[in-house]
Amino acid sequence: MDKIIRVGVDLAKNVMQVHAVDAAGHVVVRKAIARQRFVSWFANLDPCLVAMEACGAAHYWARKLRALGHDVRLIPPQFVAPYRKGGAHVKNDALDAEATCEAASRPHMRFVPVKSPAQQSVLVLHRMRTGFVEERTALVNRLRGLLAEFGVFLPQGIRQLRRNFLDRVEDGDNELSGAARQALMRGWAQWQALDDEITWFDKQIAEHATHDPQAQRCMDVCGVGRLTASAAVATVVDARQFKNGRQMAAWLGIVPKQKSSGGKQRLGRITKQGDTYLRTLLFQGARSAVLTAHQREDRLSRWIVQLQARVGFYKTLVAVANKHARILWAVLAKGERFDPSYAPARRMAAGA
Known part of the structure; x- marks a missing residue:
């Protein structure tokens, strides 16, 4: 087998596609590898350049392959797409791996630095907090819209809704039935739970910022x-x-x-x-x-x-x-x- 100098990888959940070339650019290996055998396959290779798109789990696999001595480069997906044969109309794992391998050979290609586990852990806090904030926004809009169906109109803004929600739901002069009031109160309880979760994440992020x-x-x-x-x-x-x-x-x-x-x-x-x-x-x-x-x-x-x-x-x-x-x-x-x-x-x- 000719000596492999560059490998393009198309990552996936269970099956990884690899495209390896030698110094002359000739294809040496083009195959699919199961996730369980992915690291062991690279362990049997001499250190070489390994390129993959910056996507889900890419930083994890990059750290694993770097530990084996390989030079791992992460490429933004938008920079890989122009090198895919067939363009936007033809796409499969083998073509993606080949395009990644080709993009990595360009002398002026831009790469994404590999994040450490500590940096990704901090980003987990931010991503989870953002998700809870989006859930709270959706819930608040849902509660406001449901109240409007019964002629209960509240001022704009989450603070105004938080201040007036309970009084308007418990007001006996509106058209809300008992079941509707109970359903809205369960939404209110969920709102409070989301507030508590966001507060916890705010404290964790503040602690990181204070000690970094x-x-x-x-x-x-x-x-x-x-x-x-x-x-x-x-x-x-x-x-x-x-x-x-x-x-x-x-x-x-x-x-x-x-x-x-x-x-x-x-x-x-x-x-x-x-x-x-x-x-x-x-x-x-x-x-x-x-x-x-x-x-x-x-x-x-x-x-x-x-x-x-x-x-x-x-x-x-x-x-x-x-x-x-x-x-x-x-x-x-x-x-x-x-x-x-x-x-x-x-x-x-x-x-x-």
Whole structure:
């Protein structure tokens, strides 16, 4: 058998497809392997480059194969798709493994850093909390809609609903029957249980942010709280993978979408690519920073006030979220603390 130098893997729940090539690019192995024999198959290979899409369980398998001495690379799925034969109309596991193997050979391909078990554990807290928040939102909307069916209309907002729900359900002047009241009260009990679960996750995330040195430095930025700092540290494996803060902001999708051609630049709305959860937290923190900027006198806050007066609230919101992403890159990549009054030194003109 020729020496294998690169292997493309298409991960799945039970059967993995591998596509291995030699130095000349000739196919050496193309086969499906059961999950139970996946690691043992790679254990019999000499160390080589192993590429797989960044998908479910990819970080786990990457850690396992790295322990065997292989150079494991995770590739974003959108970068693999252009190399699949047949394009979007033809797709199967063998073609996906071949496309992954081919994409890994490109000299300028971008890869996803492999997360550690500790980082994935922190993200479990965030994912579970997000799920409970979504369940609570759905439940609140359901309760509000059911009450409206009986002419019981409550003010908008979860706080208003929490304050007035019990009084309106127990009000004997409305058309609610006994069975409907009991059903709504069970929904209320479920609401309280979800609140308790979210509170527990908030405490766990706050504890991580309090004891993590990088998260503590991130929280020095106005508008970056414990939730955002914890998510940033767990999501960004190594900020040094980005050359500058602009690249990290683009990775999070907080830059304009380009449709430029012929030397003419056409910029549209932000791309909204990258991690949706972290980008959402950055926008929520930016909203807080914009609303309170007039209360502070530091250089960054004055810039926010001046920008809002010039371009309006929503464009300022995007600009501040972008600014926060760049600041977080500097904090995480360089290990420095944030100084809101920092002013970059201007370069001296040539011959001055």
